[in-house]
Structure formats: C-alpha cells, structure tokens
C-alpha cells in the first residue's frame with residue numbers, strides 16, 4: 001500500500017513536486033516582473049502568470065492523487081487544461097496586439113478551436129462518447145488552431161512583423177505544434193493502441209507542461225523585455 005509521503009524512488013511523484021514548485025516560482029516571477037515591461041505587453045505577462053498559477057494549484061492536487069494512490073490524476077489534468085490551454089492560445093492574439101491593431105476574430109477563433117479540442121478529448125477519455133470519436137473531434141480542434149497560426153489571419157499578421165515579435169510568435173507556434181503533440185500522442189498510446197504505462201505518461205506530461213507553460217511564458221517575457229526601453 002502507498003503512503004501519503006513521497007518515497008525516494010517515486011520518480012513520478014518527484015516530478016510532480018518539481019513541476020509544482022517551478023509553477024509557483026514562475027507565477028511569483030511573472031506577477032512581480034509584470035510592471036517592468038512596456039504597458040502594451042503587460043496583459044501577456046499577466047496571462048502567463050495566470051497559466052502557471054492555475055497549473056500550480058492543480059499540480060498540488062495532482063501530486064497528492066499520484067503520491068497517495070499511484071493513479072493518473074486525469075480529472076484534475078483536464079480541468080487544468082480547460083483553463084490554461086485557451087489562455088495560452090489567446091497569447092497569440094495579445095502578442096500581436098501588443099504591437100499593432102488586430103481583429104478580434106483571431107481571439108475568438110483561437111478560443112473556440114482550443115475548447116473544441118479539449119471538450120472532444122474529455123468526452124472521449126471520460127467515456128461519454130466513443131474514444132475514437134473524442135480523438136477525432138480533439139484533433140479537428142487542434143488542426144484548426146494550427147491552421148490559424150500557420151496560414152490563417154494570425155499568421156498573416158505575424159508575417160508582416162519583423163524582429164523579436166515575429167521570432168516570439170514563431171517560437172510559440174512551434175511549441176503549440178511540437179510541445180503540444182505530446183498530449184494527443186499520450187491519448188493515442190494510452191487509450192487507443194496501448195504501449196505506455198501510467199508512470200511514464202505522467203512524467204512525460206509533467207515535463208511537457210514545463211515547456212508549454214513556463215518556457216512559453218518566459219519567451220514572451222523575454223521579448224517584452226527586449227522591446228522595453230532601458231531604465232523604464
């Protein structure tokens with residue numbers, strides 16, 4: 001039987017602890033640093049802090065579930081995703097609107113696409129709809145947001161920009177493509193074709209979250225900082 005204390009050989013549990021502290025530290029950092037960047041970038045930094053803050057709270061619960069039961073904290077993960085993923089997606093809108101006027105259609109399409117992706121995945125994982133149907137709906141939502149940032153209006157607006165903002169947009173775009181691909185792969189191997197155990201899946205998800213939430217936010221912060229005049 002498992003105890004409620006972290007065992008020294010429980011590497012999944014240790015990864016939950018490490019990431020929860022990284023999320024806490026990032027949250028404090030983003031909120032404190034928010035005022036050190038130009039006003040037009042502050043919304044983006046606030047959103048980065050909200051993402052890691054929401055993740056921090058969920059990580060506290062997730063690591064508790066893992067350490068005391070040894071099972072995947074799926075419900076907490078999805079609640080976290082439901083809140084943080086749309087926030088991460090609308091960062092693309094705020095990155096663009098920090099430097100130019102862009103249409104709110106970008107904001108709404110990214111928001112709706114990410115919700116379709118998550119609701120499809122959850123309905124499939126929780127057994128409300130067929131597992132494959134959930135995957136297909138989820139993939140459709142993801143492909144839709146990838147379309148928007150690779151070829152849609154957001155992509156066209158970003159292409160007109162040069163320098164650090166364009167670089168930041170592109171970095172974030174590849175995070176959503178490569179870093180995010182880990183989650184549908186986990187769904188595929190975990191529920192549809194088999195091949196992964198819960199322990200490795202959780203370590204992979206935890207490390208992915210570090211890239212997709214913390215490093216994502218740090219790159220936006222770094223860009224904002226670059227564009228803020230010295231001494232501001």
Ligand SMILES: *C/C=C(C)/C=C/C=C(C)/C=C/C1=C(C)CCCC1(C)C
Pocket residue numbers: 081084085088117118120121122134135137138139142180181183184187209212213
């Ligand atoms: C911080 C948490 C993040 C960035 C979570 C992202 C989650 C996804 C990109 C999930 C995607 C899925 C699909 C594309 C299809 C199947 C179901 C999902 C929800 C696992």
